[in-house]
Amino acid sequence: MEIFAELSEHRYEQVVFCHDRQTGLRAIIAIHDTTLGPALGGCRMYPYASEDEALVDVLRLARGMTYKAAASGLNLGGGKSVIIGDPHTDKSEALFRSFGRYIETLGGRYIVAEDVGTSTEDMAHIRVETSHVVGADVTHGGSGDPSPFTALGVLQGMRACAEEVFGSSSLEGLTVAVQGLGHVGYNLCRLLHEEGANLIVTDVEEAAVERAISEFSAKPVEPDEILSVPCDILAPCALGAVINDETLPHLRCRIVAGSANNVLLEPRHGEELAGRGILYAPDYVINAGGLINVADELEGYNRARATQRVKRIYDSMKSIIAISRRDGVPTHVAADTLALERIQAISSIERLHTGHPYGERPRQREVL
Structure with missing residues (x-):
């Protein structure tokens, strides 16, 4: 290399x-x-x-x-x-x-x-x-398990997408198919159940599926069925690269929004989702709740403050949808634009004040 x-x-x-x-x-x-x-x-x-x-x-x-922090509005690289x-x-x-x-x-x-x-x-x-x-x-003064905050951020991203697609940010009555019931997937199901959503779930661990059935009245399906079930929102919360040439033709959802990283196998699959009229919530934007929560420790951890900051993922997703419309590009491209525009704006301010071609460099910063 x-x-x-x-x-x-x-x-x-x-x-x-x-x-x-x-x-x-x-x-x-x-x-x-x-x-x-x-x-x-x-x-x-x-x-x-x-x-x-x-x-x-x-x-x-x-x-x-870099993109996750910038799109989340954090003052972090x-x-x-x-x-x-x-x-x-x-x-x-x-x-x-x-x-x-x-x-x-x-x-x-x-x-x-x-x-x-x-x-x-x-x-x-x-x-x-x-x-x-x-x-x-x-x-030790830390924030503990980040999973509930990651799940909350995904929920907020779903709200923004639902408002765009269905005209309301309410998730009540919508059918959400959740792939993966680990820490984040389970907490997301809990929040969706509280919202009044209908759940379809799958996981390789049978005990996790049984728990979701018992606690959230979820409908179970086999792992190889979850990507093709009729639903309003598909929530990949396990493996990445689940949106690919093989799965795309079988999708029967209006929105893809989950906590898994790298949901798209390739960027072109984001374009194909848009072409099929499916709204994609870029993963690094809506799964940033854990990062936002842990970053709050840098100010002396405050759970209520961290929760409010995670809820702003709704606003980030709305901004991405607006950029997507403005530029005529899919949402995964719009998310990159949101992040880069923020970085470039701050970089320009620093160049103005320092005269340095790259602005004030990190070695001059006092962090903690």
């Missing part, structure tokens, strides 16, 4: 390779853009097949966080980190403390949180070495 060519093409600011022979630490930190503020993003631990694979993943994830290793066998306090020392050297340019393969306990170990960490357990 030609690293500098990749960094230049997508304007990454910094990549840090972290190694500690004593603890076995092999990690990469990628900072994509800090125009809006310090980069915040989770630390993923995964047994990558190669260092190149780990690098490709961390760069992709960091760039995605995009970053991510990965630790190469098996989270079931390679974890240790020493390893995460070593990683925390690397984060500390960045002086607040990057703020770490938990992600796939890491936990609040791991964040507690990192916290011993640096203050630039969020997502701690509530007993």
Whole structure:
């Protein structure tokens, strides 16, 4: 991989390779853009097949966080980190403390949180070495489980879409097909049930399906049926890339809005959804509730304040729909436009005040 060519093409600011022979630490930190503020993003631990694979993943994830934070209205940039290793066998306090020392050297340019393969306990170990960490357990002043906030953000995105498609933001009486009943999917079903929506659900875990039937009067279907059932809203809350050439012809919904990441296999599938008259709620916009919640820790966590901020995802989705109409583009393109317009606006202000071609750079910021 030609690293500098990749960094230049997508304007990454910094990549840090972290190694500690004593603890076995092999990690990469990628900072994509800090125009809006310090980069915040989770630390993923995964047994990558190669260092190149780990690098490709961390760069992709960091760039995605820039768009997510910008579209969410947060004063944060995009970053991510990965630790190469098996989270079931390679974890240790020493390893995460070593990683925390690397984060500390960045002086607040990057703020770490938990992600796939890491936990609040791991964040507690990192916290011993640096203050630039969020997502701690509530007993340590953190915000705890982000799933209810992610679900709330998806609900708000659905409201905005329903208003556009059906003329009302109420979800009462609408049929929502939920694919995946993990922490977020379950909480989303709970909220939808409280709204008076009719639920169709599926999951590979039978116990999760039985729970949804019992608690929410949900109708169960087999996993391979959920994408083709007649419904008003399809909510992918499990695997990514579920909107693809194979599934598109079988969709029988008016809206696609769920918590899964990378719902579209390719950007062109967003165009095909629009061509079929299906409104798509860009995943990184409506699943940002967890990020918004954990970012509140930077101000001294306040649950009520975080909840109100997550509810603004409704406004973000409305803005995306407006841009989609204004520019005559699908909503996934409009979401990128919303994020980039905000970054460019702040960048222009900073250039005006500093005279620097890229504005005030992150090394000049005081974060925590």
